[in-house]
Amino acid sequence: MRPFIEAHALCHVVRGARILDQATIGLVPGRLTIVIGPNGAGKSTLLKLLSGEIPPSSGEVFCAGERLRDTPAWRLARRRAVMAQGALLAFPFTVYDIARMGFDTMGAGLRGDEADSVVADALTRADIFHLSHRRYDSLSGGEQQRTHFARVLCQLSIGRRSESAQALLLDEPVASLDLRHQLMLMDAAREIADSGVAVLAILHDLNLAAAYADDLVVMQAGKIVAKGAPAKILAGCLVADVFGVDLRFCATPPGNAPFVLPHGHARRIAWSRPASKQPKFAQLSNAEDANRVWSRKCAILPRNESVSMSFSQSP
């Protein structure tokens, strides 16, 4: 099937630093794509470029076959919904108000009771309906996150009336949710994907990623280093190397979904830089560790001299 959102050779450079380097990705309707990777790998930047929030330094993003930069904001809003990380609200709106903002600026004239039922439905699905009239700033972090999820659901359900295909982009949607709500939100994302929406989510929980993803995308230092089915990706030593931890992979009985068991301590990570810029303390610690350090070879991970980070581990 043809991807609904398609990006080719995306680069994003900020003051000479390559935040995103040659990323190529396609989001296919009906599939749930999950992006994993350590902090600063460029996951959120990738999502921002795919949503059109920031223009790429080079490369191009297409949504529904149309160049993103040529699509007006209101039309884009009907085609894709975005849930970003931790939105800070300037004024004391209520949960209901915020959910409604999902479609208020989309230019879809809606009757009052019709709008009400769409909002109520979304609030119920996000399990925040009981707090509809509470002020946003009086909510806990997880409740705030669910409020934004309700807003995104509103946006999708109104956008669906005029668009045949849609995408949903989620940046760490479960970051502050409790276990039950994490699963509820991921179930909802799964349902949305099953209804024909192309869904992309950034997650830090590898087990959640393994359990829900159709496609897993691994990012490191601005590059997409692997793409594919979770079972395949998690099987090798790639993920362990990318995150710099020792992992043991197991499989759970139902459906043989792989799960990950971290053990021991985090690996020591040496931050190597070009010699001219290398701070003194880093050299000292490198010298000290030099004879204890061994580098783990991994066939799947392409070694690139320009990548500024390398992993090392003490035995």
Place this chain on the structure above:
Amino acid sequence: MILLLAIATVLLFAAGLATGPVTVSPSRIAAIVAAVVERGSVADGDYESNIFINIRLPRVLLALEVGAALAASGALMQGLFRNPLADPGLIGVSSGAGLAAATTIVLGGGLSASMVGGGFAFPTLSFGAFLGGLISTSVIYAISTRGGRTSMATMLLAGVGLGAFCGALTGLLAFWSNDQQLRDLTFWTLGSLNGATWSKTMTIAPVILLLVASAPFLGRSLNALALGEAEAFHVGVRVQLIKMVCIALAALAVGASVASSGVIGFVGLVAPHIVRLSVGPDNRLLLPLATLLGGAFLIGADAIARKLVAPAELPLGVVTSAIGAPFFLWLLLTRSRGVM
């Protein structure tokens, strides 16, 4: 709520017409208006109706316009900057207009001295101030716009920076000025509706009507902006366009009101706040209500400024702050509990 405030505005409008050094009773007002409508002009010898038609009516109308313009611009700026402390002064209109006015008063003294007498030298001073406000806003806008995107944080800082610079120059001009000029300058920086004429009222009316008429259409977009600029874009707001429209509208309206009646503080900051405290932050309601409240508030303040020390009058800025600030603080104490 809108209805209530509209009624209050009409009542205050009538009260504003009635009060002043010469009190015109409501029944007299009706009679005068009826007579003027019937004849199409003011009776020559009629002292009372002359005062009413040519002095008081334009003045109260001007108060309504200026108050509405300041309050609506304040609401727009608070929404745009996502900051409840924002006021129209932030985009440099007031400081630029102030500097231009000071320049006209002090350096252009010979030119306009004869006209400064009772009110302000309307064409030169007002036009200069209006232009000064627009120029400084354009400078701030240019400084904070890179690659087609305006950074509101940069704009805030640029506004503070340019404001300080304009303030320094204004201070320098005040230092050079003689006593009469200094008095004019002081009066101007505190604001006054003295010198309201039909021509003034009508000149600034289109600009202010433009703002008042378009503000309701910006409500939804400003609501979405409360989520953040990125989120507003995600839900379909053309963020850069909204920024440009809001800044342009506010600069024009505030420039026009400062040009016609000097710098009147507090209204633009507080009118939106009072509305927000009573009906919540929804800009679709906030914008029209704040506009009405600003107009009503300034009519009332102007009536007090005229009545309190009649036949002299207090600077309007003194009255707005002296009444508004304690009321606002009281409102904060009793209602808010962290609303801001």
